[in-house]
Amino acid sequence: MLRALIICLTALAAVVPARADVSIDRLIEDAGLRENSIASRDLEGWRPPQKLIVRDEGDLVAALQEEFPGVAFVPAPSVDVARAEAGDADAIIGYCSEDIVAAAGALVWIQIFSAGAERCLTVEGVASGKILLTNMQKMASPVIGEHAVAMMLSLTRGLTQQAKTMPEGNWNRSIGDEIGMLSVDGKTVLVVGLGGIGRAAAKRAAALGMRVIATRNSSRSGPDYVDYVGLSDELFELAAQADVVINALPLTAETRGLFDRAFFDAVKPGVFFVNVARGASVVTDDLVAALADGRVAGAGLDVTDPEPLPPDHPLWRMPNVIITPHIAWYGNNRERRTALTGENIRRFIAGDRLLNVVDPARGY
Numbered sequence: 001m002l003r004a005l006i007i008c009l010t011a012l013a014a015v016v017p018a019r020a021d022v023s024i025d026r027l028i029e030d031a032g033l034r035e036n037s038i039a040s041r042d043l044e045g046w047r048p049p050q051k052l053i054v055r056d057e058g059d060l061v062a063a064l065q066e067e068f069p070g071v072a073f074v075p076a077p078s079v080d081v082a083r084a085e086a087g088d089a090d091a092i093i094g095y096c097s098e099d100i101v102a103a104a105g106a107l108v109w110i111q112i113f114s115a116g117a118e119r120c121l122t123v124e125g126v127a128s129g130k131i132l133l134t135n136m137q138k139m140a141s142p143v144i145g146e147h148a149v150a151m152m153l154s155l156t157r158g159l160t161q162q163a164k165t166m167p168e169g170n171w172n173r174s175i176g177d178e179i180g181m182l183s184v185d186g187k188t189v190l191v192v193g194l195g196g197i198g199r200a201a202a203k204r205a206a207a208l209g210m211r212v213i214a215t216r217n218s219s220r221s222g223p224d225y226v227d228y229v230g231l232s233d234e235l236f237e238l239a240a241q242a243d244v245v246i247n248a249l250p251l252t253a254e255t256r257g258l259f260d261r262a263f264f265d266a267v268k269p270g271v272f273f274v275n276v277a278r279g280a281s282v283v284t285d286d287l288v289a290a291l292a293d294g295r296v297a298g299a300g301l302d303v304t305d306p307e308p309l310p311p312d313h314p315l316w317r318m319p320n321v322i323i324t325p326h327i328a329w330y331g332n333n334r335e336r337r338t339a340l341t342g343e344n345i346r347r348f349i350a351g352d353r354l355l356n357v358v359d360p361a362r363g364y
Contacts, residue, residue, distance in 0.1 A: 022335045022336060022338075022339040024339050024340075024342075024343045027336055027339055027340065028355065031138040031139070031141065031196065031336070032138065032196070033138065033340075033355045033356055034355070034356075034357075035353035035354070035355060036132070036353045036354045036355075036357040037353075038353070039351060039352055039353050040108075040109070040132075040347065040348050040350075040351045040352060040353065040354060041351030041352075043108055043109075043132060044108075044130065045106060045107075045108050046090075046108050046351065047090070047106075048070075048349075048351075049071050049090040049091065049348060049349050050071060050072060050088070050090060051071070051072045051073075051074060051085075051088055051089050051090055052064075052071060052072070052073050052074070052089065052090060052091045052092070052093060052345070053074045053076050053082050053085050053086060053089045053091070053092045053093065053095070054073055054074065054075060054076060054093045054094060055076055055077070055082070055093060055094025055095055055113070056075045056076070056077065056094070060075070061073045061074070061075040064345065068345075068346075068349055071349060074089070076094075076095065079095060079097065079099075079100065082095045082100050083099055083100045083103050084103075086100050086101075086103040086104040086107070087103060087104065087105055087106075088105065088106055089104055089106065089107060090106060090107070090108055090109070090348075091107070091108060091109040091110065091111070091348060092104070092107065092109075092110050092111075093110075093111045093341065093345070094111065094112070094113055095110075095112075096110050096112050096119070096120035096123060096126065096133070097123065098122075098123050098124065101123050101124070101125050101126065101131065102124075107125070107131055108131065108132060109131065109132045109133075109134070109348055109354070110126065110131055110132070110133050110134070111134045111135075111341060111344055111345075112133065112134070112135050112136070113136055113337070113341075114135060114136055115135055115136045115137045115138070115139065115140060115196075115197075115250075115329075116135075116250065116251060116278060117133060117135050117250075117358045117363065117364060118250070118251045118252070118278070118363060120133055120358075121133070121358070121360055121363060126360065127360050128360070129360050132354065132357060133357070133358040133360070134344055134354050134355065134356045134357050134358065135356055135358050136337055136340065136356070137195070137196055137356050137358075137364065138195070138196030138197075138356070139333055139336045139337045139340055140197075140328075140329035140331075140333045140336075140337070141196035141197045141199065141200040142200050142331075142333065143328065143329060143330065143331035143332065143333050144197045144200065144201075144248075144276050144328045144329055145197060145199075145200025145201040145202075145203065145204050146200075146204065146331070147276055147302060147324070147328035148197075148201040148204075148246050148248070148274050148276045148300075148328070149201060149204045149205060149208070151274045151276075151300025151302070151322055151324075152184065152189070152205070152244050152246070152272060152274055152300065153184065154300065154322055155272045155274075155297070155298040155299075155300055155320070155322065156181070156182050156183070156184055156187075156244070156272060157181055157182075158175065158176060158179040158180070158181040160298065160300075160319070160320060160321070160322045161175065161179045161319050161320065162175060162179075164319055179320075180297070184205070184208050184209070184210050184243075184244070185208065185209035185210070186209060186210070186211070187210055187211070187243040187244065188210065188211045188212075188213060188241055188242050188243050188244070189202075189205045189210045189211070189212055189213070189242060189243065189244040189245075189246060190213050190214065190215070190238050190239060190241070190242035190244070190245045190246070191205070191212065191213070191214040191215075191226075191246050191248055192214070192215050192235065192245060192246065192247050192248060192249055193214075193215065193216065193247065193248040193249035193250070193277065194214040194215070194216040194222055194226065194229060194248075195216075195248060195250070195364070197248040197276065197277070198214060198216075198246070198248035199222075199223060201246050201248060201276075202214060202223070202225060202226050203223070203225050205244075205246075206225035206226070207225075210244075211227050212225060212226045212227055213226070213227055213228045213229075213230070213238050213241065213242065214226050214228070214229050214230070215229070215230050215231065215232055215234060215235055215238060216229060216231070216232070217231070217232050217254075217362075232254075235258075235263070236262075236263065236266040239263065239266050239267045239268070239271070240266055240267065240268055241268065242267070242268055242271060243268065243270075243271060243272065244271065244272045244273075244274065245267065245271055245272070245273050245274065246274045246275075246276070247259065247273070247274065247275040247276070247277045247281060247282070248276060248277050249277050249278070249281055250277070250278070250363055250364040251277070251278035251280055251281055251363070252362070252363035252364070253363070255278075255281045256280050256281060257280070257281070257282075257283050258281050258282075259273075259275075259281055259282040259283065259286070259287065260282075260283040260286045261283065261286040261289070261290075263286075264286055264287065264289075264290035264295050264296060265295070267290075267295060267296065269294070269295060270294065270295075270296075270297045271295070271296055271297065272296070272297055272298050272299070272300070273287070273296050273298075273299045273300075274299070274300040274301075275299070275300070275301050275302065275303055276302045276303070276328045277303065278303055279301075279303040279304040279305035279306070279307050280305045282304075282305060284304065284305050284306075284315070287299065287315075288314055288315060288318075291318055291320060291321065292318075297320060298320035298321065298322075299315075299318075299320070299321050299322075300321075300322045301315070301321065301322070301323050301324070302323075302324045302325075302326055302327065302328040303326050304323070307326065308325065309323065340355060340356065343355065344356075
């Protein structure tokens, strides 16, 4: 039954069919998932769950209902339905907003389908920790790490500029000298934020022969493929050493606007900047200025501020910039996401410890 449940959970947001061969034990080990310190049954307001609202058209709910017949699962294909049904719900899967939470009188747990939790953490009740929040942190880390490295290689190998000249049909081999193509082998990459995404990017960069340095907020510990781990207050010092900077930070009060003029003044001249985290961690005007005067040789941006980026924004027209519309998480990570959701539902109903719990104080 659990195998069938995981298959049906692809209805959460699937664009790539999920395989049902994900071992939750292996996922926990590979992704480094941590259990909550408190069992669900010990949370304030927990009772044997009677009603869960699920962001779904019905197929997922049918599978859940068959797996757990003692719980009422309510499909909520829209925010309006979720709000109307929230009054006596024990948990909400897939939605988090002020109006839905305000309408809920018995809510204990919310599972969101994104890794970033900043929007949900503005909701009263969630911000205070009264309502437990779990997210998809580390579920998309492998594909986002690949996306970061793909952007880095596109920039360093000049693929960005060359792709933009293709409509002209001009076979111009001198462009390689003009745009300064280089090899990343032996170069230094700074990964800012050594969480799940940061580790995935760092591992792939190390495999390319790069020296990997990183920052993290909590400690100096890191995997073997990272040569040096500094604390957040070493950012400027490490940025001066890096040929490539990859931003993998969550968006918090401390990281909002972190990559500003002062940062771009501190970088090694000609650095490449890749952002696969959150757009608001970058002061966009300061990045544009750094790109224009050469402090930054090129930028790969999966996220921007504002987002969506307006069609007339100068970043679109810069030859040394590659932009993707917040799609770095797309790819073969769906089975990981669906397995985590199914496991957390099972654990909540059993009163066990949930996985991927968000700390409101840290913001991730």
